[in-house]
Amino acid sequence: MATGAAMIGVLWEVWAATSSATQGLCKVANGAPFTTFPYPSQVFVLTAIGAYVAGHITSRYAVEVRPELRAGLGQEKFDRIGPVLVVKLFATGFLLIATILNLYEARAFATGNWPITYYVWCGAAASPFFALLGAAIVAFLIGRWLWIPR
Amino acid sequence: MGGRAATPGNRLLLGVAKAPHVGKVGLAAFAVALVGVAGAERQGAISFVSAGFLAFAALTGTLFLLCFYDLVVSVLELRYRSSVTGAPGRLRIASDIVQEYVRWLSPLGFVVGIIVGHYFWQ
Numbered sequence A: 001m002a003t004g005a006a007m008i009g010v011l012w013e014v015w016a017a018t019s020s021a022t023q024g025l026c027k028v029a030n031g032a033p034f035t036t037f038p039y040p041s042q043v044f045v046l047t048a049i050g051a052y053v054a055g056h057i058t059s060r061y062a063v064e065v066r067p068e069l070r071a072g073l074g075q076e077k078f079d080r081i082g083p084v085l086v087v088k089l090f091a092t093g094f095l096l097i098a099t100i101l102n103l104y105e106a107r108a109f110a111t112g113n114w115p116i117t118y119y120v121w122c123g124a125a126a127s128p129f130f131a132l133l134g135a136a137i138v139a140f141l142i143g144r145w146l147w148i149p150r
Numbered sequence B: 001m002g003g004r005a006a007t008p009g010n011r012l013l014l015g016v017a018k019a020p021h022v023g024k025v026g027l028a029a030f031a032v033a034l035v036g037v038a039g040a041e042r043q044g045a046i047s048f049v050s051a052g053f054l055a056f057a058a059l060t061g062t063l064f065l066l067c068f069y070d071l072v073v074s075v076l077e078l079r080y081r082s083s084v085t086g087a088p089g090r091l092r093i094a095s096d097i098v099q100e101y102v103r104w105l106s107p108l109g110f111v112v113g114i115i116v117g118h119y120f121w122q
Helices: A002-021 A041-065 A081-111 A116-126 A128-146 B002-006 B008-017 B022-042 B048-079 B096-121
Strands: none
Touching (some): A002 B096, A041 A128, A041 B096, A081 A116, A081 B048, A128 B096, B022 B048
């Protein structure tokens, strides 16, 4: 779960870093990444947790309106094999991508290349508000879709 | 339909779907990978940060292999109906206690993961 959130957040912030790099906001001094933020990093963590809980709270309303959503994958309304296979395919693909990204990150730190982490820090430094907004939106959707009340 | 169980595809499904210890093998492989990464880090072969990401890669890689196994069995079940092959119903949680844990798996995983991940990342 956290890996999924981190990966989607990474993709969002890589985009922000890439678009900000052309404006010189992401220069590296002596090979070190740009790591100063206008907000404490804990703000990102607390915002993500708050948005995640907010997503769950809104899903409670959705479940009250559509109680069939309480059924698990492969049960009751969702017992058709087609959607089950699609979900399994997405989960498998997601885990494969997460594994490749983690291996890339480990290799980048070992070889001295820029890891994704630096792009994320750079993106957050260049566009802190949008990075915060992106983290909140992703966390909200995860809480909405993956913490459904039973 | 009973005769189809003798085809190579059905034999493969029977063999794969009746492997009861796939999850345990996955856990063992994950544990071996963690020990290997920790040993490499202690010997100075890799940095602590690289070791952390390798440990995450071992976790997601193990989960990927288990999901891939489940996907393959599901596709084979679709091709050769489980009623023919006798494949067991998988991923069914019978225990109420375990179901109670599963209810809280998502929020606990998210909150603990994001806090631990944050301090590791920083």
